[in-house]
Amino acid sequence: MDEKNFKSGFAVLAGLPNAGKSTLLNNLAGGLLSAVTNKPQTTRQNILAIADGDDYQVVFVDTPGFLTAQYKLQQTMAACVDRAVGEEADLVLFMVDASADYALNAKLVEKLKTVYCPIFLVLNKTDLVKDSAVLDALEARVKQDLPIQQTFRICAATGDGTAALKEAVVAAMPTSPAYFPPGQWTDRWERFYAAEFIREQIFQLYKKEIPYSTYVEIETFTEDLGPKNYIRANIHVERESQKPILIGKGGAAIAELRKRAQKRVEEFLGRKYRLELNVVVSPDWRNSSKMLEKFGYIVRDER
Template sequence: MNDIDIPEAHDTLVDDDFRCGYVALLGRPNVGKSTLLNAMIGVRLSIVSHRPQTTRHRILGISTKPEGQILYVDTPGLHRGGKRAMNRSLNRAARAAISEVNLAVQVIEAGRWTDEDAAMYAALAEQPDVPKLLAINKVDLQKDKTAMLPFVADLMQKHQFDDVYYVSALKSKGLEGLEKGILKRLPEQPAVYAEDEITDRSERFLASEMVREQLMLRLNQELPYATTVEIEAFQDRPDGIAEVHAVIWVERDGQKAIVIGEGGAQLKAIGTSARKAMETMFERKVFLKLWVKVREGWADDENLLKRFGYE
């Protein structure tokens, strides 16, 4: 039994040779992929909220250990029925990741296997040469953990996963076993990145994500999905302060008013929280200036999506 009272495979590396490879974290929206990425690398890199579609870009998180370097690729979840250009972009990003990695980890919620989970597995099955692990997340929320065993046995009988791991990304439980299972399946090769690197993304990109995270956390209902963030300027001033100018794009004037809030209070709160997050990540003082602008239909405009960084 592991420390969350569920049997877990205890893998060991086959030898002492250094291993390195890309690992896709895949799953339906809001299943905990970004929380898992952050827990595996020990840094809050990928933004997190309780809303679906929080992750809109592929994020690379780098974990370097004495045994090897794991390059985690956090992907958007597959969005069924999404008709907007942005939804199609997110689905392309998720599917492309599967064909570009050495190993895939499908993340599901403990005790649940939905149609979206099945769609994700179907996409995985299109790459038969990619090893596939199943990570069952949020097991800490299951009161009767033994009741999950028949559920997992049925899943493993019907689907071709190489192994299954029980984890709580939020509580950082069960992660060591998953990490060992990943490492032993990666190719023997040198590290791709330096030992102290944690991502290939720029500070400019991370700044935009930190502003968008506050939009996801603070705005009600569907409004966060009508917003995106563009960094217009990012420079280090002579006094050592990073100066960041960011535009929050919305689709209608009414949305702009909500983001700004009465007397600018909402926008000020968004900016303050985002600035503090940037200062923690960038390890220096940040001067952040925000604007809110309207661009009708930006989420349906392929050219604008490219400009805003949707690949």
């Protein structure tokens, strides 16, 4: 490694829920590292995806969708965004859904006005906007609010425009040694991703409040045992009434969840697993500092 010419740094993805941050992260990192669903607020914690090259290392940071916190879990999610854009970023990628109302970004824009690093504007879902004049007007409006250095028009779902974005991100990184060993994809353990992909399938299969009321806790995670590889996960819900919904009539719903989640986990980990799911009622866990800290969230006083 030629440290004099090596570039390394943190590129933070910031945007509203469903702006497409997790899809873009997976695209830029070349792997399925962040859970992706069609529901907002899927991501609850900052997730790092590391992209290496011969002369660079970019640590992409997927943050929870920016929102106004209504309970303690969402306070921890908002804190993740604060920490990433305020303390960790060498570059912020401000992701805007080009097909949505830009005015909804107002509070996030105010936060981004306080950052000291460069900001790239990433207009996503441009395939849904047929008139380029609409995109031109949107770009001009954002530039009135923020000191945008470069703008990229992409479709994260198809990868259109993302190669040029990645090239520009690499160029914007400071000269620095790598932060992580070559070939490391992420800073998270495999059991974290097992939980994330189980939760991803909960978001895919269930409606209304169920996905948002669940937390997946990996109780047992064994590996290197060949066909005996085993994961036991507890799915925490907030109310007794949610438990039968998650299980379904005759256990049909949770059986389908187990099948899909096991397939997803095996695809990611590259080995076979037997997955067991158990439903636990943990009353109002999203507002319990004790439970949130047990689950690994950083709890701080309400702002």
